[in-house]
Amino acid sequence: MTPAQVLLATRNDKKLLELRRILVSSGVSGVQVLGLDDVSPFPQIPETSATFEGNALAKARDAAAATGLATVADDSGLEVDALNGMPGVLSARWAGRHGDDAANLRLLLDQLADVPDDRRGAAFVCAAALVVPSGTQAVVRGHWRGMLTRTARGSNGFGYDPIFVPDGDWRTSAELDPTEKDAVSHRGRALRALLPALRECLSSQLLPTEGLPPQP
Numbered sequence: 001m002t003p004a005q006v007l008l009a010t011r012n013d014k015k016l017l018e019l020r021r022i023l024v025s026s027g028v029s030g031v032q033v034l035g036l037d038d039v040s041p042f043p044q045i046p047e048t049s050a051t052f053e054g055n056a057l058a059k060a061r062d063a064a065a066a067t068g069l070a071t072v073a074d075d076s077g078l079e080v081d082a083l084n085g086m087p088g089v090l091s092a093r094w095a096g097r098h099g100d101d102a103a104n105l106r107l108l109l110d111q112l113a114d115v116p117d118d119r120r121g122a123a124f125v126c127a128a129a130l131v132v133p134s135g136t137q138a139v140v141r142g143h144w145r146g147m148l149t150r151t152a153r154g155s156n157g158f159g160y161d162p163i164f165v166p167d168g169d170w171r172t173s174a175e176l177d178p179t180e181k182d183a184v185s186h187r188g189r190a191l192r193a194l195l196p197a198l199r200e201c202l203s204s205q206l207l208p209t210e211g212l213p214p215q216p
Contacts, residue, residue: 005032006198007039009063009073012099014158015187019074022182022191034069042066052076052089052127053139060131068133070201072194076126076187078160080108080148082115088125091159101159105152109163112148120148124164124173128190130197138197142189146173157181 008019016035023033045062047055052075059073077091087094087108095103112120124144131137145167152162154174161173166184173181182188 004030005034005069007034007036007063007067007069007071009036009059009071011036012158015074018178018182018187019072019191021178022188025179025182026192026195036063039063039067039069047075047089049075050089052125053129053141055089056127056129057131057137057139060129060137064131064133070130070132070198072128072130072191072198074126074128074187074190076124078108078164079123079125080112081121082112082119105160105163108148108160109150109152112150117147122146122148122164124160124186126186126190128187128194130194130201132201136201138194140190140193140197142186142191142193144184144186144189 008016010016010019020033023031042063043066045058047058049055049058055075056073059075060071063069063073064071075089077088079085079088087104091104092098093100093104095107097103123146126142127139128142129137129139146169147165147167149163149165149172152174153172154162154176156176156178157174164173165171166173166176169176173185
């Protein structure tokens with residue numbers, strides 16, 4: 001039987017690898033996971049929503065309509081307490097150019113240079129959305145609290161991972177083993193919360209769902 005296909009609406013190789021790894025580790029083994037580079041190109045709308053949920057839903061709706069595939073999309077970012085929750089939805093383009101991780105890190109660290117260690121709290125936030133071409137949709141949110149360092153450490157991960165130390169740990173997110181990170185990260189939490197909706201979606205389409213965890 002042809003495996004079910006789910007599209008993860010991203011071209012970020014590191015994020016795609018992370019999302020695939022999380023789905024597999026959560027038991028989603030009977031599904032072929034595709035990225036945007038695996039499907040025909042289509043016009044994509046800019047991320048203009050003021051919320052993570054709005055951006056995630058817009059990306060998922062856009063890709064599902066263009067491809068006819070059940071689509072998972074996420075929007076994630078870093079909310080810094082001392083910056084009143086910024087950069088938030090602007091995290092990926094905080095320094096002005098989308099996806100310039102090094103510039104984003106430098107700018108954020110410069111902005112926090114005078115902030116004392118006990119006020120450097122922050123949270124990673126991820127909204128994950130599932131949209132089915134028939135119109136069914138779901139969106140969930142995951143949080144990951146921690147503190148921000150003054151210098152970058154570690155080579156795993158991407159984005160702000162090298163300066164984020166999760167609560168209860170001394171290592172940055174970029175120093176964690178990928179499987180450790182998946183178990184506790186904002187994206188891991190959001191995707192696991194989305195699994196019941198994904199399972200229902202696949203079942204309703206009469207697609208193979210072997211390997212999906214049973215519903216509680």
